[in-house]
Amino acid sequence: MPGRIAIAGAGLAGLSAAQELRRLGHDGEISMVGAESHRPYRRPPLSKDYLLDHDADVALPGTGELGVTWLLGQAATGLDLAGRRLLRGALPSVPFDALVIATGVRPRTLPGADGLRGVVTLRTLDDARTLRDALAGRPRVVVAGAGFLGSEVAATLRALDVPVTLVEPDRVPLRRPLGEQVGAIIADLHRAHDVDLRLGRRVSAVTGAGRVERVHLDDGTVLAADLLVAALGAEPQVEWLHGSGVRLDGGVVVDRHGLAAPRVAAAGDVARWPSAMLGGELIRVEHYSNAVEQGAHAVRALLGIADRYDPVPSFWCDLYGHRLRSVGLTGAGYELRLLAHEPDGRFLAEYHHNGRVVGAVTAGFLRRLTTYRHLLTKEHA
Amino acid sequence: MRVRVDMNLCQTHAQCVFAAPEVFALNDDDELVYDATPADALRPAIEEAARACPVQAIFLDGD
Ligand SMILES: Cc1cc2nc3c(=O)[nH]c(=O)nc-3n(C[C@H](O)[C@H](O)[C@H](O)COP(=O)(O)OP(=O)(O)OC[C@H]3O[C@@H](n4cnc5c(N)ncnc54)[C@H](O)[C@@H]3O)c2cc1C
Ligand code: SF4
Numbered sequence: 333m334p335g336r337i338a339i340a341g342a343g344l345a346g347l348s349a350a351q352e353l354r355r356l357g358h359d360g361e362i363s364m365v366g367a368e369s370h371r372p373y374r375r376p377p378l379s380k381d382y383l384l385d386h387d388a389d390v391a392l393p394g395t396g397e398l399g400v401t402w403l404l405g406q407a408a409t410g411l412d413l414a415g416r417r418l419l420r421g422a423l424p425s426v427p428f429d430a431l432v433i434a435t436g437v438r439p440r441t442l443p444g445a446d447g448l449r450g451v452v453t454l455r456t457l458d459d460a461r462t463l464r465d466a467l468a469g470r471p472r473v474v475v476a477g478a479g480f481l482g483s484e485v486a487a488t489l490r491a492l493d494v495p496v497t498l499v500e501p502d503r504v505p506l507r508r509p510l511g512e513q514v515g516a517i518i519a520d521l522h523r524a525h526d527v528d529l530r531l532g533r534r535v536s537a538v539t540g541a542g543r544v545e546r547v548h549l550d551d552g553t554v555l556a557a558d559l560l561v562a563a564l565g566a567e568p569q570v571e572w573l574h575g576s577g578v579r580l581d582g583g584v585v586v587d588r589h590g591l592a593a594p595r596v597a598a599a600g601d602v603a604r605w606p607s608a609m610l611g612g613e614l615i616r617v618e619h620y621s622n623a624v625e626q627g628a629h630a631v632r633a634l635l636g637i638a639d640r641y642d643p644v645p646s647f648w649c650d651l652y653g654h655r656l657r658s659v660g661l662t663g664a665g666y667e668l669r670l671l672a673h674e675p676d677g678r679f680l681a682e683y684h685h686n687g688r689v690v691g692a693v694t695a696g697f698l699r700r701l702t703t704y705r706h707l708l709t710k711e712h713a
Numbered sequence: 714m715r716v717r718v719d720m721n722l723c724q725t726h727a728q729c730v731f732a733a734p735e736v737f738a739l740n741d742d743d744e745l746v747y748d749a750t751p752a753d754a755l756r757p758a759i760e761e762a763a764r765a766c767p768v769q770a771i772f773l774d775g776d
Contacts, residue, residue, distance in 0.1 A: 348764055355760060376767055393769055621728055624765045646731050648767075659731065699739040702730045 334595065334634060335360045338418050338428035340408045341435035341569075342366025344375070344620065345600025348627025349432045350398050356631065362400045363426050365418055367407035367435075370457055371395045376620055378460040379484045380650050383467065384491060390457060408435070411576040413593060430634045433573070433584050433598040434627060437566035437618060442476060442535060449543035451560045454481060463561065470494060471558030474547045476535045478505035480649050482563030483518060487651045490525045497528040497555055499535055499547075510658075510693060511668040514681050518651065521677055525652050535560075566618065568602045583616045588640045590626065590633035597630035599623065608642040609661060609690060609708075619647040644708045651695075654678070659701055660691025660708045672697060714753050715774050718745060722770035729771060732762035 337353060339346040342364045350362050366372075373390040381388035403426065410419035417425040439453035450471075452463050473489055475482045478500035486498045502508070504515030505522065522529045530549060537548040538560060547555045568583040578592045579585040583604035585592065590605065592598045600623040604616040625643050632638035649656045654677055666683035673679040678696030682689055682704075692704040716736060718729075725745055729737040735755055737747045751759065756773075763771040 351764065374767065620767060621731065621765050625732075625761065628761065628764070644731065646728065648726055648728075655726075657727065698725065698727055698743045699741070702727060702734070702739055705731050706734060 334429035336427060336429045337362045337432070337634075338426050338430075339364045339432045339434060340411075340418055340572075341433065341600070341602070342368065342370075342372050342402070342404060343434060343436050343600065343623070344372055344392070345434035345436070345602075345623040345627035345630075346432065347372040347392060347395065348624045349434065349597075349599060349631050350400050351394065352628035352631040354398055356635070362398070363428070364400050364402055364404075365406070365408050365420065365426060366402070366404045368456055368458075369405040371402065371404070373457060374620075375455070376648075378457065379454060379481055380488055382460050383464055383485075383488045386464075408572050411573055411578065413577045413596070416595075430595040431597070432627070432630045432634070433578070433592060433596065433602060434600045434623075434630075435569040435572070435602050437601045438569050439562065439566050440564040442538065442560070442562045442564065445538040445544070445560065445562070448538055448540060450540070450558060451538060451544050451562065453562050454485065455566070463559075466559050467492060467494060469558070472556060473497070473559045473561060474499060474535070474555055474557045475561045475563055476547075477563035477565065478502075478518075478522070478529070478531075479563060479565060480506065480509070480647075482561070483522070483651060484649055485561055485563060486522060486527050487525065490527060490652070495528075497530060497547075497557070498522060499530045499533050499549060501532065501534040503531060505529075505531075508664050510662055511664050511666070511681070511683070513668055513670050514679070514693060517673065517677070517679055521652055521654070524677075566601070568616070570602065581614070585614060586633075586641075588612075589638045590630050590641045595634060597633045599626035599630040605641050607661075608640060610685075615661075617645050617647075619645055621646050644705055645691075646705070652677075654695040656693060656695050657698060657701055658691060658693040659705045660689070661685070662691045662693050666690055714751060714756060714759075716747060716749050716751060716759060717772045717774075718747055719770045719772065720745070722768050723766075724768055724770075726767050728765040728767060729762035732765045733758035737762060 507515040536550040584598035606612040680694040680697040683691040
C-alpha cells in the first residue's frame with residue numbers, strides 16, 4: 333500500500349476516499365488539502381433545509397476519527413507530478429506517494445455583475461450563510477437558471493413565501509438533464525407555486541448603485557430585485573492542474589479504472605470517466621452518490637484492486653414537497669417515455685438509448701424506480 | 714453483523730437501496746425495509762450504503 337496519501341479537495345469525494353483507505357487498513361499518513369476552511373460537509377441541505385431552518389445540520393460524521401492531517405483554508409495551487417508533491421502557494425508543499433484529485437466544481441458567475449452586492453451563487457456553506465442572511469429582509473429575488481440548483485432554490489424560497497422570478501434561457505426548466513416533457517412538468521410545478529417563470533429568456537444585465545436593484549432580461553424586460561441568485565451551472569476546478577501533465581478535458585479525465593496518471597486518481601464532480609453504458613463516452617456527473625462511490629473507487633484504483641468504474645448514477649432534488657429521484661442516465665439526448673403523470677404532479681419517465689432503457693426519473697413512484705436500478709445493474713453487468 | 718437504520722432520520726432517499734439492494738428495499742408504501750442481520754460478505758456494500766445515505770441514518774455494528 334502506498335505510504336503517504338494526499339487528497340486534494342476536502343469535500344464529499346475526498347472524505348469518501350479517506351474513509352475507504354482506513355477501511356482497507358491503510359494506517360499511513362493521509363493529508364487532506366482543502367480550499368474551504370471547513371471539514372467536509374453535506375451540500376444538499378444548502379439549497380433546502382438550511383435556508384429554512386437555522387438548526388439544519390450539514391455535518392458529515394466521522395471526520396474526527398480518521399486520523400487525517402487537515403490542511404484547510406488553503407487551495408492546492410499546483411501539482412508536481414514528477415516530484416510527487418502538491419503545491420500550496422507560499423505554504424510548504426505536500427509530498428505524496430499517491431494522490432486523489434477531488435476538487436469539485438465552482439459555480440459560473442454572471443458576466444458583468446461583479447462587484448454588485450446582492451448577487452450571489454450557492455456552492456459552499458459560506459455562500460449559503462450569505463444567502464440565508466439576505467433572505468431575512470424578505471427580498472424580491474430573481475433566480476437566473478432553472479437547473480437543479482435554481483429550481484430547488486426557487487422552490488425553497490417559495491416555502492418561505494419570498495417572491496421569486498425564475499429566468500431560464502431554455503424552453504423548459506431542466507430540459508437538458510431531464511428532457512422536454514419532464515421539464516414541462518417542472519415548469520407547471522413552479523407556476524402552481526406562484527413562481528414568475530420567464531422561459532426562453534436570459535439575464536442580460538444587472539444594474540444598481542453598489543447593489544442589485546434591477547435585473548434586465550434579453551427581451552428588454554426590467555425586473556426590480558433585491559437579490560439575484562446566479563444558478564448557471566458549474567465548472568470543474570482544474571485551473572491548478574494546468575501544465576501538470578494530467579489530462580484535462582471538461583474535468584480531470586480518468587481511464588476506465590479511475591486513474592488520471594500513475595498513482596493519481598480523480599473522483600467526484602471534477603472527474604470525467606469513460607462510461608461503459610455509453611460505449612466509452614466520457615461522462616461527468618454532479619451527484620452526491622457519485623462522489624461517495626467514486627471517492628472510494630479512486631482508492632481501490634490507486635491500490636490496483638479496482639474493477640472498471642461503472643456506476644449506476646442517481647440523484648435526488650426536492651421541489652415543493654415532491655422529491656425527484658433518478659437512476660441511470662437521463663437527459664434530452666435520450667428518448668423519453670412518460671409512463672405516468674398524475675394530476676398531483678407525480679410522474680415516472682424512462683429514458684431509452686440504442687433500443688434499451690438507460691435510466692429513469694420519478695416523483696412519487698419510488699419503488700418502481702428502484703426496480704430500474706436492478707435492471708440497469710443487470711443489463712451492463 | 715447488525716444493521717440499524719434510524720427511522721426518525723431516514724427520509725427514504727433510497728440511496729441505500731441503490732447501493733445495497735440485497736439489504737435495503739422499499740415496501741408497497743415506499744417505506745424502507747431492511748435486513749437487520751445480513752451476511753458478512755455484504756459488509757462493503759452496506760458500508761457504501763451508509764456513506765451514500767444523505768442523512769447518515771444507517772448504522773453498522775458487530776463483526
Ligand atoms: C446547494 C447544492 C445542493 C445540492 N443538492 C444535491 C442533491 O439534492 N442531490 C444530489 O445528488 N447532489 C446534490 N448536490 C451535488 C453534490 O453536493 C455534489 O455532487 C458533491 O458535493 C460533490 O462532491 P465533491 O467532493 O466532488 O465536490 P465538493 O463537495 O465540491 O468538494 C470539493 C472541495 O474541493 C475544494 N477545492 C477546490 N479546488 C481546490 C484546490 N485547488 N485545492 C484544495 N481544495 C480545493 C472545494 O473548495 C471543495 O471544498 C448539491 C450541490 C449543491 C452545491
Ligand atoms: S439512504 Fe438513508 S434516508 Fe435514504 S432510505 Fe436509505 S437510510 Fe433512509
